[in-house]
Amino acid sequence: QITLKESGPALVxxxxxxxxxxxxxxxxxxxxxxxxxxxxxxxxGALEWLALIYWDDDKxxxxxxxxxxxxxxxxxxxxxxxxxxxxxxVDTATYYCALTTVITSFDPWGQGTLVTVSS
Amino acid sequence: xxxxxQSPDSLAVSLGERATINCKSSQSILYSPSNKYYxxxxxxxxxxxxxxxxNWASTRESGIPDRFSGSGSGTEFTLTISSLQxxxxxxxxxxxxxxxxxxxxxxxxxxx
Numbered sequence: 001q002i003t004l005k006e007s008g009p010a011l012v013x014x015x016x017x018x019x020x021x022x023x024x025x026x027x028x029x030x031x032x033x034x035x036x037x038x039x040x041x042x043x044x045g046a047l048e049w050l051a052l053i054y055w056d057d058d059k060x061x062x063x064x065x066x067x068x069x070x071x072x073x074x075x076x077x078x079x080x081x082x083x084x085x086x087x088x089x090v091d092t093a094t095y096y097c098a099l100t101t102v103i104t105s106f107d108p109w110g111q112g113t114l115v116t117v118s119s
Numbered sequence: 120x121x122x123x124x125q126s127p128d129s130l131a132v133s134l135g136e137r138a139t140i141n142c143k144s145s146q147s148i149l150y151s152p153s154n155k156y157y158x159x160x161x162x163x164x165x166x167x168x169x170x171x172x173x174n175w176a177s178t179r180e181s182g183i184p185d186r187f188s189g190s191g192s193g194t195e196f197t198l199t200i201s202s203l204q205x206x207x208x209x210x211x212x213x214x215x216x217x218x219x220x221x222x223x224x225x226x227x228x229x230x231x
Contacts, residue, residue, distance in 0.1 A: 037220065047161075047169065047212055049220040060219050063120050096168055103150065105159035105216045107180070109168035 002026035004036070004097050004110035012087050014119050022080040022097030022110065029055050029075050033101045036080040038071065040093040041112075048093075052100060053080060089117045121145055121215050125223035131231040138200040140226045142213035147194060150175075150217070157217035160189055160198045163225075164209045172211075173198065205230065 008020035022036060029036065037052035051061045051071040061069050070083045080097060094114045098106035122145040132138040148157040156176040161169035171180050173189040176196055186201045200207055208230060213223040 039220075039222075046224045047163075047214075047222040049214075049222060052220070062219075098168075100216070100220075103157070103216070105161075105171060105174055105214055106169075106220070107171040107174075109170075112168055 002099060002108055004099060004108065006095055006097050006110045006113040008095070008113055008115065010114060011116050011118060014088055014117060016087050018082075018084045018087050018091070018115060020082045020084075020095055020097075020113065020115075022082070024078050024080070024097075024099070027099060029053075029073050029078070029080070031055055033103075035100045035102065036073070037098050037100050037106055038080075038082045038095060039098060039106065039109075040091075040095045042090075042093040045093070050084075050095075051082060054102065087117045089119050091115070092117045120219065121148065121217060121221045123213055123215055123221050123223040125211075125213055125226050127226060128224070129227040129229065131229045132200075132203045133231045134205065135202050136231075138203050138207070138228055140198040140211050140213075140228075142191075142196045142198070142223050144194045144196075144215055148215045148217040156192070156196070157215050158189070158191070158196050159214045159216060160187075161212045161214065162207075162209045163212065169212060200228070203228070203230070 004024040035054040038050040094112040096112045098109040158176040160173040163169040177189040210225045
C-alpha cells in the first residue's frame with residue numbers, strides 16, 4: 001500500500017521560509033521513473049502545481065514560483081522536502097505531496113497540510 | 120508553459136442526468152510513443168485530497184464507476200458523468216502531465 005504524509009508548521013510569518021516534508025511508504029524514489037510532486041490549494045481555490053523531483057534527481061519547478069522553491073529528496077529516509085522562501089499571506093494554502101512518474105499523473109495524494117501565513 | 124482552461128466553472132445537473140465538463144490545453148499534450156494524451160481528471164470532495172478518475176484522457180482508474188468517461192483529442196478534452204449521482208457532487212479538475220504539470224481551474228458540479 002502506497003501512502004504519503006505531509007508535515008510541517010501550521011503557521012509561519014511573512015518573509016519566513018517554509019519547510020515541508022513528505023514522508024512516504026510503499027514505493028522507493030530509487031525506482032526508475034518514479035517521482036514525488038508538491039501541489040497546493042488555497043482555501044476555496046484551485047490546485048496549483050509547485051515542484052517535483054524524480055528518482056534520478058531531475059527537478060522541475062513551477063515557472064511562476066521557481067525563484068522561491070527548492071525540492072530535495074532523502075531516499076534513505078523515504079522523504080521529499082520542499083522549501084519556499086519569503087512567505088506571504090497569499091501563500092496560505094493546503095500543501096499536498098503526491099506520487100507520480102515520468103509519464104503519469106499524481107496518484108495517490110497525501111491528506112495535505114494547511115499552512116497559514118500571518119502578516 | 121501549458122495552460123489548462125476548463126468550462127464551465129460550475130454546473131448544476133439533475134440526478135440521473137448527464138454532466139459534461141470541458142478542458143482545453145494551450146498546446147498539444149500528445150505522448151507520441153503511444154498516441155495518447157497526457158491528460159488526467161480528478162474529483163475532489165470537501166476536506167479530501169483529489170482523487171484520480173481518468174488517466175491518458177480516457178483510461179478509467181481501477182474502481183471508478185463506468186458512468187465516468189473521458190474523451191477528446193488535440194487540445195480539447197471532455198469528462199462526462201453519464202448519470203449524475205448524489206455522491207458525484209464535487210469539484211473536478213483536469214491536469215496535463217506533459218513535461219511540467221498544469222491544472223485547470225476546476226469545475227464545481229452540483230445537484231439541480
